[in-house]
Amino acid sequence: MKYNVIGYLIGDGFKNVLKNKKSTASCLIIMCAAMLIFGIFFTIGENVSHIMEGITQEQGIQVYLKYDVTDSQIKETEKILNSIDGINNTTYVSREEALNQMKAQYQDSASVLEGISEERMPPSFIITFTDLSVNEKVQEEIKDKVPYLDEKGAIRSSNEVISALMSIANGIRIISLVLLIILVIISIFIISNTIKLTVYARRKEISIMKYVGATNGFIRWPFIVEGIIIGVIAAIISILIVGLTYNVIIKNLMEVDIVKNLEIAFVSFADMFNLIIIVYLSLGIGIGTIGSITSMRRYLQV
DSSP: OOOOHHHHHHHHHHHHHHHOHHHHHHHHHHHHHHHHHHHHHHHHHHHHHHHHHHHHHHOEEEEEBOTTOOHHHHHHHHHHHHTSTTEEEEEEEOHHHHHHHHHHHTTTOGGGGTTOOGGGSOOEEEEEESSGGGHHHHHHHHHHHOTTBOSSSOEEEOHHHHHHHHHHHHHHHHHHHHHHHHHHHHHHHHHHHHHHHHHHHTHHHHHHHHHTTOOHHHHHHHHHHHHHHHHHHHHHHHHHHHHHHHHHHHHHHTTSHHHHHHTOOOOOHHHHHHHHHHHHHHHHHHHHHHHHHHHHGGGGOO
């Protein structure tokens, strides 16, 4: 029967996992703890980003046209606006709608509305962006391309609000990235030290294998397989815990009155599932592999 080196290395890795129950349990606990902490911040970050995305889609600018603009010029303006990159949606506000909005705004101050007729109201377009970062570029392009802009306050925008929203979104991304890096470094350090205990217990066996001509790769691979197996198991356990906990928490939050009143929409775990699997398996396999390789260095030096 042909000697299967790959089968032997993988099989030996599985044996190490089962044989070294204490070190395996320690690694699993450490990795699960790190992944659960990351999972908490990851799901919070995803929901905050989702809520922020909903808010940003509502943020936009209002472009006012001259009050005497014709219907054909309004249609021409709409075509120009829809051709500009970065504009997500355009909503036309007619003269009648503009007048009704003003009446609703100043319903307690009738004197303000004296002498104001529908014909003197400027029609406008409410514009939302595909991305808030294109705000200033789109405004400049509108000023260059649209010939029928109202001379007084042609574009009304909340630039400060938009800048604040962009800062918050960028802050969330940076915090998530920094947190991930910190957790990965801690996990690699702890798991490498935990696996060192297994390597130390088998140091004589490793020395004998080197004396009989075994290569560093042949000696190292079972430990790498062991680290990968532990990482995958930790990832699966963490996904199950995070998923079950997340669904329970979201279900309870949806029953809270303030959440109902604000109509806050949370991201379902199913929508995050594929991304979480990729992230967790990458973390588990990566941390397990790096931790195993790091722990072997001292014992594989020639």
